[in-house]
Amino acid sequence: FVLTGCVTEVIGDDIRAVVTEFQEQGVEIIFVETGGFKGDSYYGYDLVMQSLFRNFVSRNAEKKRGRVNILGIVPFMDVFWQGNLAGLRGLLEKLGLEVNTFFTHEDALEGIKEASRAELNIVVSDVYGVEAARVCREVHGTPYLVVPLPIGPAATDYFLRQVGAALSLDSSSVEAVITWENEIYYHLLEPLVECYNDFDLQRYAVVVGDANYAVAAAKFLADDLGWLPELVVCTDQLGDDRKQQLANRLTALESGLSPGVVFETDGSQVIEHLNKRRPRFSSQKFYNAFSPAFVVGSSLERELAAKLGAAHLSVSFPVANRAVIDRGYTGYRGGLRFIEDLLSAAIAGR
Numbered sequence: 001f002v003l004t005g006c007v008t009e010v011i012g013d014d015i016r017a018v019v020t021e022f023q024e025q026g027v028e029i030i031f032v033e034t035g036g037f038k039g040d041s042y043y044g045y046d047l048v049m050q051s052l053f054r055n056f057v058s059r060n061a062e063k064k065r066g067r068v069n070i071l072g073i074v075p076f077m078d079v080f081w082q083g084n085l086a087g088l089r090g091l092l093e094k095l096g097l098e099v100n101t102f103f104t105h106e107d108a109l110e111g112i113k114e115a116s117r118a119e120l121n122i123v124v125s126d127v128y129g130v131e132a133a134r135v136c137r138e139v140h141g142t143p144y145l146v147v148p149l150p151i152g153p154a155a156t157d158y159f160l161r162q163v164g165a166a167l168s169l170d171s172s173s174v175e176a177v178i179t180w181e182n183e184i185y186y187h188l189l190e191p192l193v194e195c196y197n198d199f200d201l202q203r204y205a206v207v208v209g210d211a212n213y214a215v216a217a218a219k220f221l222a223d224d225l226g227w228l229p230e231l232v233v234c235t236d237q238l239g240d241d242r243k244q245q246l247a248n249r250l251t252a253l254e255s256g257l258s259p260g261v262v263f264e265t266d267g268s269q270v271i272e273h274l275n276k277r278r279p280r281f282s283s284q285k286f287y288n289a290f291s292p293a294f295v296v297g298s299s300l301e302r303e304l305a306a307k308l309g310a311a312h313l314s315v316s317f318p319v320a321n322r323a324v325i326d327r328g329y330t331g332y333r334g335g336l337r338f339i340e341d342l343l344s345a346a347i348a349g350r
Contacts, residue, residue: 030055042128042210042236045074049102049132052112053139061116061140066167067098069118069142071133072125072149075103078212079319083328084149088124091160091331094177095169116140120166124149124159124330126245127211127236149216152224152335153185154254185332192339201346202226204290206304207259208233208270208297209316211242215249216329217296217315217338222255224335225342229259230290231274233297235316237265267300271307294346311345 032044032051049071070088075081085101092099100111100118121133121144133144145166150159157178164174195201205227207218214234221227232250234243247261260277264270278290293310295301299320305312314321315329315338329338 028056040237041077042074045077045128046131049129050135053115053132053136056113057116057136057140058113059116059140061114063119063142064098064117065119066096067100067118068092068163068167069115069121069136070099070101070124071121071129071144072123072212074128077210077317079317079322079324080315080328083324083326084330084334085328086326087328087330087334088150091156091177091181092122092163094181095160095164095174097163097167116142118142120145120163122147122163122166125212126215126249127238127242148219148249149212150331151216151329151338152220153182153332154223155216155219156181156331156335181332185336188336189339192343196343199347200292201343203228203292203294203311203346205229205294205296206231206233206270206274206301206308206310208235208267208295208301208304210234211236211238211246213316215246218250218259219253220335220338221296222253222257222259225339226255227294228257231260231262231270231277233270233273234261234263235265235267236263238263267298267304270301270304274308294342296342311348313341313345 030051032047070085073081073084078084082104085104089099089101089104089106100115101107102112102115116136119142121136121142123129123133123144123146126146126148130146136142137144143166145162147159147162148155150156160174160178163169164171205221207214207221207229209217211234214232218229218232221229234246238246243263250259250261260273262273264273274290290308293308295305295308295310295312296315297304297312298316298318299314300318302312302321327337328334
């Protein structure tokens with residue numbers, strides 16, 4: 001199987017015609033027009049998935065009960081993609097499901113070809129992979145579910161219940177998995193509670209990231225860790241409908257907090273947005289200081305963290321100051337890893 005990109009708009013080659021010749025000879029090859037000026041790598045991911053569903057995945061395949069596909073995590077653009085997909089696979093397998101994630105070492109071409117046999121596409125993103133899921137529904141009749149990337153118990157409880165409802169799974173079996181996973185989560189977290197309280201590790205937070213991490217990280221900080229996300233900045237270029245959808249996700253936090261939400265592609269402007277929300281007047285003796293603070297973002301936000309006197313953790317692309325192999329933040333265990341990384345950064349140098 002071969003997948004070829006196309007930049008015909010630049011060099012003038014008719015890749016479609018070339019690929020068609022090979023296809024007529026029985027070669028399994030598809031192409032995607034991915035001229036860089038059309039969009040970013042996230043958009044390219046959706047185009048590739050759409051082409052797979054249209055041109056490679058088997059048609060008229062019989063649906064298989066309990067088989068699902070995972071969409072919405074963009075390889076490499078999500079630095080933690082391998083661990084995130086593995087975390088979701090493990091959770092869904094505990095519900096008795098057979099999971100195709102397309103890109104991990106546990107996936108194979110045959111699994112991709114049989115993706116049409118899934119009875120549900122689960123899109124763990126409000127943006128990435130949604131159009132591909134629509135194409136799959138159009139071509140293969142596969143329904144899809146859109147849920148935010150689940151990090152930690154609050155989001156993962158919701159994720160599992162939504163999947164269970166969409167597949168008409170036995171609710172008691174779903175709740176049994178949720179109960180067991182929560183027991184393990186809080187049992188493992190318990191030793192950190194004393195440290196959390198003694199060092200007063202609650203923080204104000206600024207979250208800067210793509211459409212997945214901006215929502216997922218802010219929700220985790222507020223609903224699971226008890227932090228106070230003051231500002232959430234989504235760095236993707238989005239239409240008004242998608243912006244409203246993401247903003248709505250952050251007005252329904254279980255903690256009741258309502259962080260400011262802005263859409264800004266220029267990271268240098270984040271501090272201006274924060275100053276508008278939390279103005280500081282040097283002439284005032286007393287004011288509500290934004291401290292102690294923490295910045296969750298990409299490597300590009302290290303300068304912002306320095307200006308705020310805040311600790312910093314890179315989770316959203318680009319991540320240039322961490323080595324990542326198969327670490328992931330999805331699910332309950334992913335939430336524990338996120339807490340480890342956040343608190344390690346917060347107490348570094350003590």
